[in-house]
Amino acid sequence: MSSLPPSLIGVDGGGTRCRFALLHHGQRFEVQGGPANLHSDRTAAIATLHQGLAALAQSAGLALPDLAAFSAYLGLAGVLRPETAAEVLRQLPLQNAQLEDDRKIAVTGALGTQDGTVLGIGTGSFFARQTAGNITLIGGHGLVLGDEASGAYIGRRLLQLTLHSRDQLRPETDLTRRVMAHFNQSPAAIIDFAAQARPRDFAQFAPWLTDSAEDATARDILREGAAFISRALDALGWQPPERLCPVGGVAAAYRPYLDPRIAEAFSAPDGTALDGALTLAASLPSEPRP
Amino acid sequence: MSSLPPSLIGVDGGGTRCRFALLHHGQRFEVQGGPANLHSDRTAAIATLHQGLAALAQSAGLALPDLAAFSAYLGLAGVLRPETAAEVLRQLPLQNAQLEDDRKIAVTGALGTQDGTVLGIGTGSFFARQTAGNITLIGGHGLVLGDEASGAYIGRRLLQLTLHSRDQLRPETDLTRRVMAHFNQSPAAIIDFAAQARPRDFAQFAPWLTDSAEDATARDILREGAAFISRALDALGWQPPERLCPVGGVAAAYRPYLDPRIAEAFSAPDGTALDGALTLAASLPSEPRP
Known part of the structure; x- marks a missing residue:
């Protein structure tokens, strides 16, 4: 040997x-x-x-x-x-x-063999808790039926709420005006884009939201996402001070929108x-x- | 002549x-x-x-x-x-x-030239108000970004909440168990179906909801739809006793979930x-x- x-x-x-x-x-x-x-x-x-x-x-x-x-x-x-x-x-x-x-x-990359919970939120999303070597998973079902709070999900939601603002269902904000400008003021162009868009196409708008913390539309969407994260943590049985690792490009952006007990448990992944x-x-x- | x-x-x-x-x-x-x-x-x-x-x-x-x-x-x-x-x-x-x-x-089929408001809710959805010959329209943007409360929308939502029940995010009910049985207890089969489904494929589940008034999942989904309808009526400026015509195969099913002031204004379309x-x-x- x-x-x-x-x-x-x-x-x-x-x-x-x-x-x-x-x-x-x-x-x-x-x-x-x-x-x-x-x-x-x-x-x-x-x-x-x-x-x-x-x-x-x-x-x-x-x-x-x-x-x-x-x-x-x-x-x-x-x-x-x-x-x-x-x-x-x-x-x-x-x-x-x-x-x-x-x-x-x-x-495994985030926690190794230690106990803890992972918020996997990038283009898609999933939530996972590892205890005593066992992993429980929630989500990861794809954008059509799931991936709640993910970059693709919140990007698509921004386009949806922009159409709502055009229909007078909610006020316009700087962010919905930015979306309308991006699509040359054409709701039809937004609908055409969405009909062809893959998750990563919707996710290109996620930074527009996470960089616009002052905007009411961004806040509404990120609060919805944070509420889903809280529900997922409850379902997994996560409790402070158990470690909570944000993984993926979007997870950390939710920190200001989460209950302080949750936000304080955030911890960088090991790998x-x-x-x-x-x-x-x-x-x-x-x-x-x- | x-x-x-x-x-x-x-x-x-x-x-x-x-x-x-x-x-x-x-x-x-x-x-x-x-x-x-x-x-x-x-x-x-x-x-x-x-x-x-x-x-x-x-x-x-x-x-x-x-x-x-x-x-x-x-x-x-x-x-x-x-x-x-x-x-x-x-x-x-x-x-x-x-x-x-x-x-x-x-x-025009529903109201002729008279004033009134139309709840157009079948496979897709739209909301319209006619006053003094002018028509204001809301919605009708397709299932990816809109068609809220429509048959396709609530059918898709039923599949989504069924996955939530599998993830322990909400309780199972008779209706989510019926969906799981329909897909041979396989969440993967639900996700595969959704990836290929057109609006009318999702809409095939709408009657499962509208015929299950006692089921908590059905009630939650139809209440969400009714809340959207109320928002659309507010945005259109509808007020009782203005005539309200349900059009499409799903619209009338919302009647029990709407504010009585709205439900009482329901009136069969002219044509x-x-x-x-x-x-x-x-x-x-x-x-x-x-």
Whole structure:
């Protein structure tokens, strides 16, 4: 037996981009690839994963087949079913790999093995609590039916409330006027945009909200999001002073809108989702199963 | 000059089906055709309109070119821009026609020329008030950003709250259990369905809500819808005892959830949107413009 630690592969795959990491002979290599949305385009996603793994091998001076026996953990957005995971894994050049959706890698990256709760709020959203090694998950169901409080959700809500302001259902504010200007004063242009928009297209408006704390429309939307976060924390059984890690580009923006007992528990995550994927890879048996 | 009244054509076109009517020599002819969604498939929609007009001519013993000079009014779902209307009209065998979205024909059909307010709530939703011949419109922006309280909106909301009940964010009820059974206890199946669903696919669940008045989930969703209706009526300036016409398959179901002052003003519409299209056709100049 070698005294070297096992070589590990971690993948954090999302609809915008994928990150690949390799720990090998004490060195860490990282590469980035394109989007991998298994839900909307599985063939393209598998091609992206292949390319990323090949680039990862190359960065470490290895050939792609060298990776086959390494322990690998892949967390990919939009993996709804174990059958999907198994089918994708069969098409990858990895023999000792596990594939799940991308929530667990985020939790493990943020908390390691410690207890705590994660507010995963980026383009999408999910909420997770880890206690004694068990993870309970809420949300992560996608924008059509869920992803409440997420960047995509609040961006879409801004467009909706802008239409409401045009219909005299609520007052115009600087922010709704900014949206109307962006769409050349045309409600039809907003509706056309929304009909084609993917979550990340709606999420482009999230910074408009999080940077406009003085605006009544922004405040209403972020308060709605904060109320949902509080409900999720209650459902998970979170209580202060348990650690609460904001993860994703939007989570921290809710801090001023949350009950002070919640805001005070905010704590920076230990690491990224990619770190979490490597940690989970290390927990796999180091030899391929027979 | 002939003493006969002018021949009139009315069209009520929607994403599910189109209705065509012809008043000719004192007789009324009607035919139905397939869907005409100008937003998602303009070529197919124009073909549907051609076929419907041809069938209408045939039903009256006329040839298609005979219709050209008749006054025609077409109300079609999803016409967001005047340019779209002009382009579609140029491709139809009608020389004296007007085309708009389908809200005005619904109002004219329901109210004629009288004052009143229309709750247009079927698969989609809109709210309209007619005073002294002027119509003010709210909503009708489509399901992604609007159509609040509509059949599609409340059907989608039922699926969302069913996922919430699975996430322990709210209690299960008979209705959420019925949804879970319909989808074989699989949240992934609900999410897959929603990713592909058109408004009418979500709207198939609306009767589950409107027929379940005792269920807490149904009540919560219908109360939200009723609250939006009240806001829309306030924004339109509606006051009792002004007439309030429910139009569309869902509107009347809100009656028990509305303030009694509102519910008491409910009044059956005078006619259908197709009747409204014929009335509006009669208001066009009877000869083609030069």
